[in-house]
Amino acid sequence: MSRQPQLKIPATYLRGGTSKGVFFLRDELPEAAQVPGPVRDALLLRVIGSPDPYAKQIDGMGGATSSTSKTVIISKSEQPGHDVDYLFGQVSIDSPFVDWSGNCGNLSAAVGPFAIEKGLVSAERLPQDGIAEVRIWQANISKTIIARVPMHEGCVQETGDFELDGVTFPAAEVAVAFRDPAAGEGSMFPTGNVIDVLEVPESVVAGGRIEATLINAGIPTIFVRAEDLGYSGTELQDAINGDAAALARLEMLRAYGALHMGLINDLAEAATRQHTPKVAFVAAPADHMVSSGREIKSGEIDVLIRAMSMGKLHHAMMGTAAVAIAAAAAVPGTLVNLAANAHERSEGAPRDSVCFGHPSGTLRVGASAEWMPGEGKRGEWQVSEAVMSRSARILMEGWIRVPSETLVL
Template structure:
């Protein structure tokens, strides 16, 4: 919008940008080829953030994202930018932007594990993977450089008659319809610049205000694997670990309590220097509660039996309890479960393990992890899980022309 020489208001026409709307795991987001973005948005900065905010429909004080592609949840307010890889022995670079719903903010501090399952298929379909690496039939192995956290992800994408196969009979709790299975490997998922346990401890005493917890502190396992995550025993906060979304998200005071825990944990992990900075880093760290295996009814009405799982985990994302489980948090769960002494491992029954099967609000999920203790330092070589991905729509997304001004 601008004014001409006569003072008349002139509105800019919409511009259209090639985009693909994809479900990956239990999330969905708008995917872009970097070269298809307007020139101003091909580099990090205000123009890129402004474009992605307008595409998703944020900030929206109504919390609905009606005027955009977002679905008004942390799982559906997501954007992805893919490009030919700048890294040796990788096919594509994958950049993830978590778009806040009610604030003018795009968080670039972490990865989305669920959408990682869709990166390989988008890259192949967009011609970003060398044809010699893509079989007509079988499994295409796509080497992904996760640019937010500087880590490698390997996606095993099924191919049929030269096309990405998206349909299949693989069922993923939290997703209504079956699809083709995509195995995703998160290589060396811990932060390469620091210890997997930033405090040096498997369990810490996290000091908190007494209005959050009367004891003034709570035990926590704080791990940086997949995504920085703070694990707390559900029972220490008055929960079982078998809660569903409404049990947590319907109470604003409870959500405020979890946000306070997240802020204090972020300081303890060295991610921020003061709790006030947590508001500007909404995507990380995550907070999760763990509980011993017990029977419960999932959000879909499916009965989950204690005998079917090792433990229960509930995690919050962008200030709300997640409807299933974030892929990156699942990596953190699998990693922590593999290391004896963490709260996750203890809740799962203790001992050494190479995989863990846990319950979440929508059902269950299995994650494998390879952990080794070398020179008194725990290392995880990779974490593995199966997801699925499906293109929902492709074409162009439109935004007002003055968005980038």
């Protein structure tokens, strides 16, 4: 049995939007964990408390949900015109891997405040009072994020009266802009279509065919109609997460969608790529109750959306999926756009913002899409920026302790 003292690693625990995560400065990690690889992954798994066959993460900082099993590594940016590089790791709860395939939009709101607190943003760019713009390079997907962080008397303002559904207490508003949010290389619509027909097993949907909008914006996302799955779009977590057959069915849909999008080469690969793509089902507005017991009237929203994250229905909405929703709503003819325009009996028209209902309430996001004609090739839709408001707060700072043998592989 090891008698070595535990390692002490500087860390900060932050809430960003409707997520929480453990933040590290890259240069303060043990040297072997400052670079990608099995040592870094082993460290982050142990920090969060994974893999845990009990799915509780009792012996770590994780909260046993996809929203709270998260890690972030920040460093001074190596990209021109940026302040910091932001690397996100989604830690599996019950399996021994960290998924680096995408971003966390909610925690993106916490990166700016963290960077300012840690002195990574030049002092001359920080107002005594007002809004500081932090230029973030999202290293997972090679994209730019601009966080507009409120400042008061030279310090980050964390408290305020901005309310975010899915977060109990109000805080200061942080506006987050995702520049050119099409994820990765290539087109926003990887197949070139705003609606595709997926061929799936009969266990997913009767007839083995389902229409889907497949989009790479913010995070790769598969949108389907709620009614095609037998849902209303007003479901809360227990209705889905307590149904093992439903979870298996939605995971199968995700795997087939990932294959169709070219994100994986074999269906089996989906098991080790849990973070992306996401699956979301959409419906036209309807009166419904959210998890807090509040009633949402159909006139308050444009569309209903429920999204899956790491194999479970999300309690609110992932920030990156909100970007995908904004982009899809902006493009005529997508399933999101059609559902959002259903009350207008429209065949689909461009939108520059959308207010959607999720299990905890509502959220408004904005994006404008433009059709770019192709020269010698087909044209494509492009979104230059998607914007949403979140909040962030430091919950705790100090040192994470992990057993010394964690770094011995």
